[in-house]
Amino acid sequence: MASPSRRLQTKPVITCFKSVLLIYTFIFWITGVILLAVGIWGKVSLENYFSLLNEKATNVPFVLIGTGTVIILLGTFGCFATCRASAWMLKLYAMFLTLIFLVELVAAIVGFVFRHEIKNSFKNNYEKALKQYNATGDYRSDAVDKIQTTLHCCGVTDYRDWKDTNYYSEKGFPKSCCKLEGCSPQRDADKVNNEGCFIKVMTVIESEMGVVAGISFGVACFQLIGIFLAYCLSRAITNNQYEIV
Secondary structure, eight states: OOOHHHHHHHHHHHHHHHHHHHHHHHHHHHHHHHHHHHHHHHHHHSHHHHHHHOGGGGGHHHHHHHHHHHHHHHHHHHHHHHHHTOHHHHHHHHHHHHHHHHHHHHHHHHHHHTHHHHHHHHHHHHHHHHHTOOSSOOHHHHHHHHHHHHHTOOSSSBGGGGGGSHHHHHHOBOGGGBSSTTOOOBTOGGGBOOBOHHHHHHHHHHHHHHHHHHHHHHHHHHHHHHHHHHHHHHHHHHHHTOOOO
């Protein structure tokens, strides 16, 4: 058993660890709230875009919602474990953080390996959406219109892709292809954007990959800090038989 003098010397160190870990856990909890909010927003606003990317991609918002919820619960548990200065709870907290870190690492590797398949999937689904396009509110058609209007593009590779669709043979180009808002292009190619949407979408995605990679790396490093702090505090409490009075 540690002497009273040694316990007195280590108490400020443990208190410091607790304070830093509490701050970390609060920030970690906030990231969970942000992920939950982004997941709900994605489900409400971006579901059409996910459906064009891949049939299974509509589950992405649910993944974010689930991850955010887990982080909120885990952050609450970590705060409770830190305040109680429970060694076994802190070890469990560090283990959960490690599991989340490994899951994120695997997800990043899978995303990097299959990035070309994601591009091909988007292109194939976009082509299918054009062939089945109608202006009656179909969710795929609505997604096509939003992409073409936002990125000022028309078709997959260029505007001529529309000429192979049933919609073009009946009504011409959709209004979302217009260069100017509110035009009625019909079959007049001079009134529509010439560039295709696939290259523009991929350009936007690739331009953001560096930002996404940086954020992912930062989050991973942030979790490693939490693992280190939880482990150090747990070990200090165990070795010195520290108890809160």
